[in-house]
Amino acid sequence: LKTRYRSWRKKPRSRAAWCSCAGSVIFRRTMSVRKWAMRGTLVGVAGGCTYATYSFFKPVAQVDFTGEKKMKRIQRFNSLVDRGDNLQAAAKSRGQHLASLKDEMFDVVIVGGGCTGAGAALDAATRGLKVACIERGDFSNETSSRSSKLIWGGFKYLQVAFAELLSTKSLSNPVSAVKKFWGEFLMVAECCTERSWLAGMQPHLVQYVPQAVPFSVWVQWPPYFNHPFYSILPIIALPAFWFYDALAGFNAPISYAMGPRKTKETFPQLKDVNYSAVYCESMHNDARTGTCIALTAATRGASIANYVEMTGYVYGGEEGATVTGIQCVDKLTGEKFEVKGTSVVLCTGAFLDAVRRMDDPKAEKAVAAAAGCHIVLPGYFTPGGMGFAELRTSRGATMYFLPWLGHTIVGSTDKKCDATSSPEVAEDEIQYLVNEAASCLSGDIQVRRSDVLSAWQGWRPLYRDPNAPPGAPVSRHHVIGVDEKTGVVFVCGGKWSTYRAMAEELVDKVVSHKKLWHARPCMTKKIKLVGGDGFHELLYVQLVQKYGISEDIAKHLAHTYGSAAFAVCELSKPTGKRWPRFGRVLVEGYPYLEEEVEYACKHEYAVTVKDMLTLRMRLPPINP
Template sequence: MDVCSDFLKLLEIIMLAWKYVLPAAAVGGAAMGWIWSDSDPFASEKTRAASIQVEDKNVALDKRLKELPSRKSIFEHLQSNREFDVLVIGGGATGAGIAVDAQTRGLSTALVEMDDFSSGTSSRSTKLIHGGVRYLQSAILKLDIEQYRMVKEALFERYHLLKVAPHLSSVLPIMLPIYSLWQVPYFYLGIKMYDFVAGKRRLKSSYYISKQKALDLFPLLKKDSLYGALIYYDGQHNDARMNIALILTAIRYGAQCANHVEVVDLLKKTDPDGVTKVCGAKVRDCLTGHQWEIRAKSVVNATGAFCDQIRLMDNPKADLLVVPSQGVHIVLPSYYSPSSTGLLDPSTSDGRVIFFLPWLNMTLAGTTDSPCSITDKPAPAEADVDFILKEIRGYLTPDISVRRGDVMSAWAGLRPLVRDPSKKDTASLARNHIIEVSPSGLVTIAGKDKWKITALRIITELSHLCLFVFHVENGQRIVAWPKRLWIK
């Protein structure tokens, strides 16, 4: 192990000791032994690449279609009464990632989305691919091993997503202005820890700049009491296009993906042991009203904030999983920010962070975090827009008037956070995901906070459930995404 790995393992030990060993010293020895083992399935990219295996070496790894099939052709396959290995419900980031992962593993895959692909939460993000600076801060201050691991995994996936989709993503420097002397060491150590956790996959090293350089870089920054700034690097992408590219990649590998197709009920059958199992779904074409059945050996519910609707089709008495939270973003004119540098407000009045980012020759600002009801058309509240404008005024020079009329557009997205009865505020709910397999075999994934910590390949490891839980054995088997797989 190198020094970096030793330090990160030590940090995990401290967090686990705080959470488990001190309250229950009797189990400490076993826990420590587990920590020192190499429990990270993504220990290195080299190891991961080496794990790629194809059972039938005579079968070409790359089986992409040269031409995309028509919608008519896809519907013919979906209505052909064939039995798919996997049926994915939901065409957002998670569902699209699962479809790519399942299809490239050799599983015949169908995907249905009741609206446009990426019409919901997946197109209403902050446009960042990052691990979550706030979550790392919370993990360290609260010695929360789960949030720490979530950030570590997300930083790995940030590196990978930037690598496989360079035409849709880029590295973005983000400035963290410092207005108090004590913040210099505090934020410096925090940002360096962010680099440290990323390890060899950090994008670029963070660094400190003087007050004058900060003002040269961001002329509208408030000058009073400014000491300097930190610059660190994260990823930025076009979320909607990335989602569509994932869908098209899945289709090119043979998946049958259709939008404007709604699941109206789940199909079930009784196995030889007398157990009722989900075996597909009854669907409806939202454009024509035509209904038919799609049979599948496994059904994955990846509908985000709406996952409980599908779960209730499976079991009307099921406890709800999701606590929805609404995040609002606004778009301002381009002169509000430099064209190639973002800004992070690390401490808003409600304890969150706000990003101020260049986006498509405009300036994107957000986000908020407030409880809400589940709706397919979330709308930004005026109070949320005013809150973002108020926080922006605190970081910009008084020479510029931040006006409500400068807001060119705004949108709201729902975060499908996992329910925890002991916690009331959505900001404290973990953005990590859970995978639930119901007694009837419905696989539900819930809890991811948009693209920020989507960690697509980690989420899509649930394809193993289809391989082992459902004993799906057809087709070519790929243990991990191949090196040559690019999102197109």
């Protein structure tokens, strides 16, 4: 072939002959590429069809993050133990926990009972460590009960990171720009994995909720996420959401598009749109999940008490500079005592600096708290259990309309300011959210200030490098640090979505720093939170059939207590009516039972009426 080719080349040829020759080569190459592309497509289609046929006929399997695949079946509960009562029996009373806190020596003493602190207590207890955990209010009474209720994968953060990578600023230092993008990418991947774990392993508390993103133009200007590339987001939104689904291993329901008619049917209150891209995030009742984590830690052997405040440190060690415990006060009795341990871990969220300054009043700030507000509107703004998002408000931020407990949460804002306990929401922030909500909807429906049922504000406990210059950008990642002088470990930043992964990393750090080599490896991925064992989607039907309670109450109980709902129903008293036969509601029109109060006081460390109504039942946010 070579010889023939050389002799052919040596012959003089016209330009036309050369062109036709090149043309024929290109044509043949293209044909062969097309042939291979055709073959590849055929193999892909055949594979897809085979998988679809297999999925159609295979028995329904429940993915269990313990690594096993269980066949789904409806479980019947015939004994108290099956009903989950063993978990309550295993947990000690608050008085017993306080006695252990005073008398025993612990491996780890955790300050703060939000999602981070309770998560760390559960992680450490299940590794076989002796754990103490104190919380100055009720469990998850601060930021952990004032979130947007999303367990999200971080679609927005992925887009913002990509926009930063594409910006001209990254040209001056491409290596650090790529590194930063990679860091954000890994964070989003971790959020997606944790979201899949929570929705898969704790379905009684966390459920997937579809979110529509309506687009009324094909090219948006000013662009989304403040980058020109995202002006074409309406065109590329669906593939972008599929990429997001892929990051979560396709564990969430797959994203899809709704045409203008279907969008109007689903959200009649929206302006006319070209189409909507629908993707899934998961949602939960944050205060309830937080309480469940704390209760699970208690059942796994942690000594955990609410209404105990840390007031100072206990010092020891060779030079008397190492922290070997904390000074506490029982806020219910005023009694002061010390809790001693090998390591002290601060999980005090946005209040970290106040606790750090108990040791060194001049300590540099580590938290750049950012306040976020939400308002609650009636449920008719998110009909059919689907939320929607406006990706660009007048402040250039994203605004969510989320269905929650039969109502609609709208938020959030983002404003830097120092954290205070039990904050009031500023009127101008409420008005901003009302105006923005109104601008997203068609003129046929009004959003008035009087439609706002309640509002809340929380602080994102973002980490600020104490050595960074003023005004330096603040990261959304969590940071785990160790005070070299005192040996105190602290965690700052993070989010609800990654509370488990954060706790794992934190306890790993404590184990290596304090050389607690008797600790086992982390096993929280295999643990169901209280009520998770024996929960299934039809549990509420069993409750209705067995106890004669109404369907909405049964659904509320199943998704609050999981399989422990049987134990709550056992306490229920006759209503004296033909239907529902049992379960006296606390407030007419809401599915909360009087018996829940008794159950929470007896088994779940509920202490005050305010906590019962606000955190355990969530009545004030939805019924002011």
